[in-house]
Amino acid sequence: MNLIFLGAPGAGKGTQAEVVCKELNIPAISTGNMLREAVKNGTPAGLAAKAYMDRGDLVPDEVVIGILKDRIAEDDAKNGFILDGFPRTVAQAEALEKMGVNIDKVVEIHVPDEAITARMSGRRVCEGCGNSYHIQYKPTKVEGICDACGAKVVQRVDDKPETVISRLKTYHEKTAPLKDFYAAKGKLVTVEGQDEISETSKLTLAAIKG
Numbered sequence: 001m002n003l004i005f006l007g008a009p010g011a012g013k014g015t016q017a018e019v020v021c022k023e024l025n026i027p028a029i030s031t032g033n034m035l036r037e038a039v040k041n042g043t044p045a046g047l048a049a050k051a052y053m054d055r056g057d058l059v060p061d062e063v064v065i066g067i068l069k070d071r072i073a074e075d076d077a078k079n080g081f082i083l084d085g086f087p088r089t090v091a092q093a094e095a096l097e098k099m100g101v102n103i104d105k106v107v108e109i110h111v112p113d114e115a116i117t118a119r120m121s122g123r124r125v126c127e128g129c130g131n132s133y134h135i136q137y138k139p140t141k142v143e144g145i146c147d148a149c150g151a152k153v154v155q156r157v158d159d160k161p162e163t164v165i166s167r168l169k170t171y172h173e174k175t176a177p178l179k180d181f182y183a184a185k186g187k188l189v190t191v192e193g194q195d196e197i198s199e200t201s202k203l204t205l206a207a208i209k210g
Contacts (some may be wrong), residue, residue: 002102003208004081006178007109008119012193012200014132016109017084019088019201020208026080033130034067035059056158056166058174061092069099080104081138088175093182097107106182107207109200111193114170120164124153137197 001024005013008049035053038046045067051060064086072081083103096103110121122135124144128151132139141147157163161165182188189207194200 001104001208002065002107002132003080004087004103004182005082005109006106006114006182007193008171008175009164010113010116010123011109011111012197013084013109014117015138015197016107016200016204017082018081018206024080024208026082028082028084029068029086031064031068031070031083031085033089034057034071034131035064038067041129044182052053052209054157055206055209056163056170058088058170059141060154061089061095064092065095066080087178088153088182090177093178101134103182103187105180105189107204108188108190109204112188115193117161117164120159121161123155123159125156125159126153127151147189175195 003020005017007013012032014028014032016028020026021028035046035049039053040046041204048063052059068083071077074175087096094159119137121136122137124133124135124140125131126133126146126149128146128149131146131148132138133146133151133153140153144153145151145155156193158167179188189210191200191203191207
């Protein structure tokens with residue numbers, strides 16, 4: 001299955017994508033992680049993306065699509081994939097269709113803005129492998145150290161409160177119309193994010209398989 005996960009920054013898309021990825025044995029492709037890897041490696045796309053990401057703005061479509069095209073052409077994505085963080089606008093969704101990529105279902109993880117601001121202030125990300133953690137909901141076994149690769153975990157600039165507010169505003173203005181776009185195609189399912197990650201996972205898997 002080719003899936004898209006929608007939801008405001010911090011709604012838990014990445015965490016749920018990991019769960020579904022294991023359940024269906026397909027890769028979860030986070031454009032955010034791909035962009036951050038490009039920034040870390042100093043690639044031309046990464047340098048182009050960095051200024052936008054630091055401000056909490058959306059990275060231009062041509063930068064994201066260029067990175068994404070390469071990724072979904074890889075062998076592990078031949079039986080399906082989950083897109084987390086793309087498309088973010090109707091224009092990007094249309095570009096995805098033009099690429100000939102068929103999407104089976106679009107899953108919206110819905111969480112109120114106030115809860116997201118509280119969640120994101122506690123989020124931490126591994127500098128090495130990009131794994132996500134949370135000081136309350138998903139802490140590392142050793143404080144400040146990634147369980148998977150042993151690298152340092154940090155708070156990203158775009159998880160700080162002032163940037164979160166900017167990102168939520170951008171989301172509601174530009175990404176929310178995607179719901180109407182995919183609902184019109186009969187592909188949208190909405191999952192209400194729960195306090196417990198496992199409860200959200202149950203609802204998400206049921207929505208996908210339903």
